[in-house]
Amino acid sequence: xxxxxxxxxxxxxxxxxxxxxxxxxxxxxxxxxxxxxxxxxxxxxxxxxxxxxxxxxxxxxxxxxxxxxxxxxxxxxxxxxxxxxxxxxxxxxxxxxxxxxxxxxxxxxxxxxxxxxxxxxxxxxxxxxxxxxxxxxxxxxxxxxxxxxxxxxxxxxxxxxxxxxxxxxxxxxxxxxxxxxxxxxxxxxxxxxxxxxxxxxxxxxxxxxxxxxxxxxxxxxxxxxxxxxxxxxxxxxxxxxxxxxxxxxxxxxxxxxxxxxxxxxxxxxxxxxxxxxxxxxxxxxxxxxxxxxxxxxxxxxxxxxxxxxxxxxxxxxxxxxxxxxxxxxxxxxxxxxxxxxxxxxxxxxxxxxxxxxxxxxxxxxxxxxxxxxxxxxxxxxxxxx
Amino acid sequence: xxxxxxxxxxxxxxxxxxxxxxxxxxxxxxxxxxxxxxxxxxxxxxxxxxxxxxxxxxxxxxxxxxxxxxxxxxxxxxxxxxxxxxxxxxxxxxxxxxxxxxxxxxxxxxxxxxxxxxxxxxxxxxxxxxxxxxxxxxxxxxxxxxxxxxxxxxxxxxxxxxxxxxxxxxxxxxxxxxxxxxxxxxxxxxxxxxxxxxxxxxxxxxxxxxxxxxxxxxxxxxxxxxxxxxxxxxxxxxxxxxxxxxxxxxxxxxxxxxxxxxxxxxxxxxxxxxxxxxxxxxxxxxxxxxxxxxxxxxxxxxxxxxxxxxxxxxxxxxxxxxxxxxxxxxxxxxxxxxxxxxxxxxxxxxxxxxxxxxxxxxxxxxxxxxxxxxxxxxxxxxxxx
Numbered sequence: 089x090x091x092x093x094x095x096x097x098x099x100x101x102x103x104x105x106x107x108x109x110x111x112x113x114x115x116x117x118x119x120x121x122x123x124x125x126x127x128x129x130x131x132x133x134x135x136x137x138x139x140x141x142x143x144x145x146x147x148x149x150x151x152x153x154x155x156x157x158x159x160x161x162x163x164x165x166x167x168x169x170x171x172x173x174x175x176x177x178x179x180x181x182x183x184x185x186x187x188x189x190x191x192x193x194x195x196x197x198x199x200x201x202x203x204x205x206x207x208x209x210x211x212x213x214x215x216x217x218x219x220x221x222x223x224x225x226x227x228x229x230x231x232x233x234x235x236x237x238x239x240x241x242x243x244x245x246x247x248x249x250x251x252x253x254x255x256x257x258x259x260x261x262x263x264x265x266x267x268x269x270x271x272x273x274x275x276x277x278x279x280x281x282x283x284x285x286x287x288x289x290x291x292x293x294x295x296x297x298x299x300x301x302x303x304x305x306x307x308x309x310x311x312x313x314x315x316x317x318x319x320x321x322x323x324x325x326x327x328x329x330x331x332x333x334x335x336x337x338x339x340x341x342x343x344x345x346x347x348x349x350x351x352x353x354x355x356x357x358x359x360x361x362x363x364x365x366x367x368x369x370x371x372x373x374x375x376x377x378x379x380x381x382x383x384x385x386x387x388x389x390x391x392x393x394x395x396x397x398x399x400x401x402x403x404x405x406x407x408x409x410x411x412x413x414x415x416x417x418x419x420x421x422x423x424x425x426x427x428x429x430x431x432x433x434x435x436x437x438x439x440x441x442x443x444x445x446x447x448x449x450x451x452x453x454x455x456x457x458x459x460x461x462x463x464x465x466x467x468x469x470x471x472x473x
Numbered sequence: 474x475x476x477x478x479x480x481x482x483x484x485x486x487x488x489x490x491x492x493x494x495x496x497x498x499x500x501x502x503x504x505x506x507x508x509x510x511x512x513x514x515x516x517x518x519x520x521x522x523x524x525x526x527x528x529x530x531x532x533x534x535x536x537x538x539x540x541x542x543x544x545x546x547x548x549x550x551x552x553x554x555x556x557x558x559x560x561x562x563x564x565x566x567x568x569x570x571x572x573x574x575x576x577x578x579x580x581x582x583x584x585x586x587x588x589x590x591x592x593x594x595x596x597x598x599x600x601x602x603x604x605x606x607x608x609x610x611x612x613x614x615x616x617x618x619x620x621x622x623x624x625x626x627x628x629x630x631x632x633x634x635x636x637x638x639x640x641x642x643x644x645x646x647x648x649x650x651x652x653x654x655x656x657x658x659x660x661x662x663x664x665x666x667x668x669x670x671x672x673x674x675x676x677x678x679x680x681x682x683x684x685x686x687x688x689x690x691x692x693x694x695x696x697x698x699x700x701x702x703x704x705x706x707x708x709x710x711x712x713x714x715x716x717x718x719x720x721x722x723x724x725x726x727x728x729x730x731x732x733x734x735x736x737x738x739x740x741x742x743x744x745x746x747x748x749x750x751x752x753x754x755x756x757x758x759x760x761x762x763x764x765x766x767x768x769x770x771x772x773x774x775x776x777x778x779x780x781x782x783x784x785x786x787x788x789x790x791x792x793x794x795x796x797x798x799x800x801x802x803x804x805x806x807x808x809x810x811x812x813x814x815x816x817x818x819x820x821x822x823x824x825x826x827x828x829x830x831x832x833x834x835x836x837x838x839x840x841x842x843x844x845x846x847x848x849x850x851x852x853x854x855x856x857x858x
Contacts (some may be wrong), residue, residue, distance in 0.1 A: 091488025096481070102730060216649025295710040297694040298717045305686025312682065325680040328474040332683045332730070341726075345487060345717070433530040 089296040092345040095108040098232045099258040102332065104324070106262050109136070110141035113220055118176035120147040121169055123189045125154065125181045132268050134224060138180055148172050153181070155368065156360060159189035159203060159240040164193065169196045169217070177219035179256075182273075183228025183280075186221050190254040205317045206238055206247035213251035220258040224243045226331040227277035227368070229284060229338030231259035239361065245449065246357040250294055261335065263327035270337040271318055275423040276368030278314040281334035282307065282419075283371040287350050288380065290389050291321070291456035296346045300392070303342045307397045309333045311419060317454050318423050351454035352378045358445045363434055372420040372427045377471040379413050381464060389462035429472050439469045474681040483617045484643040487717065488708070491647045494520070495526035495563070498605055498643045503561035504531040506554055508574045510566045512541070516654050519609060519777050523565055533557050538566070541745060541752065543589060544625045547580070554581045554602070560564035562604035564641075567658075568613025572621035575639040578602040591623055591632035592819050598636035606644040610654055611716040612662035612753070613667060614723025616644035622747065629744040630834065644718065648712035656703055660808040661753030664697040666719035667692060667804075668756040672735050673728040675774050676763065676841035681731045688727045689781045694718045696782070696804060701717040703808050709740075735764045736839035740850050743830045747818055757805040757812045762856040764798050766849060769840055824854045 101109050110203060112119065119312040124133070129135045129151070139147070150165045168174070168191060179189035193216040195202035205213045224229045230236065235250045268276070289303035299425035310333055336342070355378075356370030364372075383390060387405070394400040401408070417427050426432065443466050446452070454460035460468075486494050499505065505527060507520070513537070514520045523561060524532070553559070564574035578601040580587035589597045607721065608616045615621065617705045620635045652661070672687035695718055701711040721727070740763075743754030750758075768775060772790070779785040779797035784791070802812050828851050831837070839845035845853075 089710065091491065093484065093486050095484035099478065099480035100729075101478050103474075106476065126718070266482075283600065295714065296717075297697065297714045298690065298721055301690025301694060302687055305683065307680040307691055309686060328730075329680065329682045332474070332681075336683055344485075 089294055089345040090347070094340055094344045095166040095234060095252070096255065096340055098256045098339075100232060100261060100335070101258060102261045102306055104264055106260050107137045108141045108223060109260060110138065110220070114142070114176055114178070116146065118145055119143055119172065120176045120178055121165070121172065122147060122149045122176040122178045122180055123153055123165060123185055124149070124151050124179075125185050126152075128268065129180050129224065132224075132265075134180060134265060136224065136342050139177065148174065149288035149422070150462065153185050153188045154186045156237070156239045156246065157184045159190070159191075159206070159238050160190050160236065160242070162188050163190045163202065166195045166202065175217065175219055177328070179219060179221040180224065181224065182225030182428060183230040185227070186223070186230040186256070187238065189219050189221070190216075190230070190234070190236040191238050191249070193219050193254055193365050194249070194251060195300060203240065206240075209249055212326050213249070216241050216251070216253040218257050220346045222260045222265070223262075223331070225273060225277060226266060226327075226334040227273075227280040228336055229281070231256060231261065232335050232339040234339075237357075244361045244445070246361050263324055263331045264293060266327050266331065271424065272366075275318045276366050277334060277427050278317060278330065278374050278423055279420055279425050281337040281370075282310045283313075283352060283375055284337040284341065285310075286375065287352060288346060288348050290386055290393055291349050293346040293386065293388050293392070294346055299342050299346050300346065302336075304396045306337055306342065308332050311397070313422055314419070328453070337458070339409060347370065347456040349456045351460040351465075354451050354454055355442075355446065355468065358442050359434075362441060362445060363432070365432055369425060369432065372425040373429055373432075373472050374468060375411055376413050376417040376427060377468045379416070381468050382455065382460070383409055385459065431471070436470070436473055439466060442469055474653040474679055477733070478724055479729045480637070481617060481640065481725055482722075483641045484648060485617060485720070486643060489647060489649055491645050492522045492607060493526045494645060495523065495607070496528060499527070499530065499561055499563070502579050503530055504557065504559050505530055505563055506550070506557065506559040507532060507534045507565055508538055508550060508565045508570055508577065509534070509564075510570050513538075513653065514565050514609065517609075517650075517769065519565060519607065519650060523563065523607060531709055533642040534561065535782045538570050538573045540569045541622070541631065542569045542576070543623045544576075544591070544623050545627070547573050547623065548587065550577045551580045555768040557652045560602065561634055562602055564604060564606040565609065567610030568615040569796065571608070571615035571641070572613070572623065574606070575578050575601075575619070575621040576605050576623050578604050578632070579634070579636060591625075591634050594634055598638050600635070601636070601638040603642050606641045606648050607650070608644055608716070609650045610658060610662060611651060611712075612658075613720040614663040614666070614720055616641060616646065618723040619724075622742075629746045629830070631746050639656065639754050643792065646716050647737070648716045650711050651716065652707035652823065657751075660703045660810050662753050663702060663715070663721060663808055664696055664753040664757050664805055664810050665810070666722040667695045667699075668737060668753075668760055669722040670695075670727065671760065672737060673731060674732050675771055675778055676732040676734050678733055678771065678773050678777070683725050684729065684731050685777070687721075691718050691722055691727065692730070692782045699804065701810055730842040733843045736845040736850075739836050739839055740827075740831065740853065743827050743834070744819075747826060747830060748817070748823070749816055754810060754817065758817075758857050759815055759853060761798050761812060762853045764801070766853050766856060767845070768794055770844065814854070821855070821858060824851060827854055
């Protein structure tokens with residue numbers, strides 16, 4: 089096991105009918121800005137519930153945070169914060185809204201050009217407004233971590249920042265809030281959470297048994313419940329398991345003391361920026377080819393994954409690995425998330441542009457061994473056609 | 474899954490050579506009281522390392538906190554805190570020292586008779602001194618939770634308290650600090666952690682898949698590494714896995730959203746107080762008979778435990794349950810922890826006294842269904858002879 093620090097102070101309030109807890113979670117004299125995405129927050133009644141729970145606290149609203157939240161939109165929210173003298177933020181939505189809120193929280197306290205927050209991966213953040221979240225979509229884990237991804241439209245850049253100042257103070261996780269989420273977003277959520285686990289698990293062994301077992305438990309859970317979540321009428325228990333699995337997939341726990349990969353995510357970001365694919369679609373396309381292309385470096389963990397997650401024990405090592413990758417791809421496809429670039433109309437001639445963008449963004453040595461060069465990324469993209 | 478709140482702000486600093494981190498973790502102007510147990514903290518050099526890391530902070534020391542820390546001893550430490558105007562506590566030791574430090578932290582800020590802290594299970598605690606821990610023994614999980622058990626010698630009472638005010642601010646977990654721990658304490662630690670998991674897992678199903686998989690992962694890890702930890706020369710990786718498994722076994726995570734039992738612990742406390750057995754010895758004695766006596770209420774989870782933890786799938790339900798309980802007992806015995814009352818010289822005539830004490834302490838409806846009456850406890854004790 090590698091040395092590590094683990095610290096996660098976010099309070100989780102999990103279960104049915106938990107939105108009213110906002111009244112105890114937010115200071116009584118707070119001036120609150122509610123941040124949300126599209127119209128569904130209003131239509132489903134969640135915003136009304138939130139307003140009611142806030143009681144007579146002064147509160148304002150900022151809607152329209154898009155999927156892959158943009159620096160440009162969020163900068164408008166920061167202006168609202170300053171204009172209304174806001175001292176508490178409340179994200180109501182999924183990962184994009186929460187990521188955006190993290191940026192607003194940091195930018196509101198930042199002196200200088202707030203894009204610097206992203207250029208230095210958050211090292212520039214010295215303070216942030218306190219905030220909480222009401223989660224309405226399970227996927228990114230943003231509700232219990234200090235990471236955020238923000239897109240600058242002007243330069244076609246998707247940038248990550250991370251700072252302990254932007255842990256949510258609390259997150260309310262009511263699984264029934266996901267009952268109205270469309271199937272495409274539900275499926276994306278399963279793929280996203282699954283890939284988060286794989287990026288922290290499928291590297292090389294360091295004898296971190298608890299982390300491995302936890303990661304395998306999350307993968308098994310997602311495999312068990314994913315099809316039900318996506319294809320069956322909403323039921324509380326499978327949504328609850330989905331929600332808790334997605335939160336645990338990226339709250340720092342399973343990644344503590346182990347190597348981490350993240351090449352699939354980082355190459356995928358370019359696909360989203362250049363071709364507009366959903367984040368999870370990029371993962372579903374790239375992960376199988378990424379595992380295949382890097383099977384030698386990942387051999388021991390791929391075999392462990394095959395055995396413990398997919399119960400594959402027969403045949404040669406490479407056959408077991410082949411089958412595990414095939415089952416991973418079939419799992420994504422069965423959820424309705426296509427796994428080939430060509431399924432999204434992206435052809436071979438797009439690859440040069442993608443590799444060029446990776447180079448421009450410095451993504452030249454990715455993965456747990458920093459051996460995913462531009463050449464390897466090109467191979468992976470070609471194998472994903 | 475049941476509704477739950479989860480909040481655990483303790484910072485974990487895990488790995489080799491992490492004691493010097495104290496210098497960053499404790500405020501530079503703190504007046505520190507170091508609390509520890511026996512002479513081993515000095516003999517092994519850990520106290521010297523701690524003193525060095527504290528640099529020129531004013532610090533005092535209070536040794537002699539016993540296993541099953543006593544109210545009487547801890548009250549002396551509270552006097553030291555007041556006399557030296559201490560504003561930060563540092564526990565150096567295992568669960569007893571950390572539990573004791575939690576009590577001292579709360580009692581130092583308490584107005585009135587500090588035994589009230591224990592009589593009201595911590596509800597009386599409104600504030601506590603900040604404190605951290607340097608863990609030298611893996612077992613109780615006290616390093617990352619807000620529970621403590623304190624014994625009042627005068628009345629032969631072992632009392633629990635719990636308060637969010639007594640989360641450690643940080644815990645330093647250096648697995649190599651356990652290299653000098655005697656085999657008996659190592660074995661006790663494995664049994665203690667194992668039973669912590671079982672008390673939160675082996676109840677009745679509520680479709681909490683992540684919690685179940687995590688619990689099973691911890692049990693499998695303890696089964697894999699327990700014998701190595703106890704019987705082989707110290708090696709870093711198995712001690713690291715032991716340390717992290719024991720911490721995760723009782724930090725609130727696997728118990729969030731599921732029913733909990735704790736009857737084995739609560740009956741065991743009387744064995745410790747009346748007969749002086751090690752805490753883990755009481756668990757090793759009682760757990761197998763407790764599972765056996767309550768097999769009907771626990772049937773579904775016992776079968777899941779048999780299959781997923783011990784890989785038992787053949788034969789009838791009751792045969793599988795029998796075998797799982799037998800394997801549990803054999804695991805404890807193989808670690809060198811005897812599982813019968815008679816192994817410790819306790820005979821049938823002691824049972825009346827134990828049941829009487831349970832009644833006096835109000836332990837009349839224990840377990841996840843509150844159906845462990847005094848009569849059930851008597852049956853379990855008789856089956857444990």
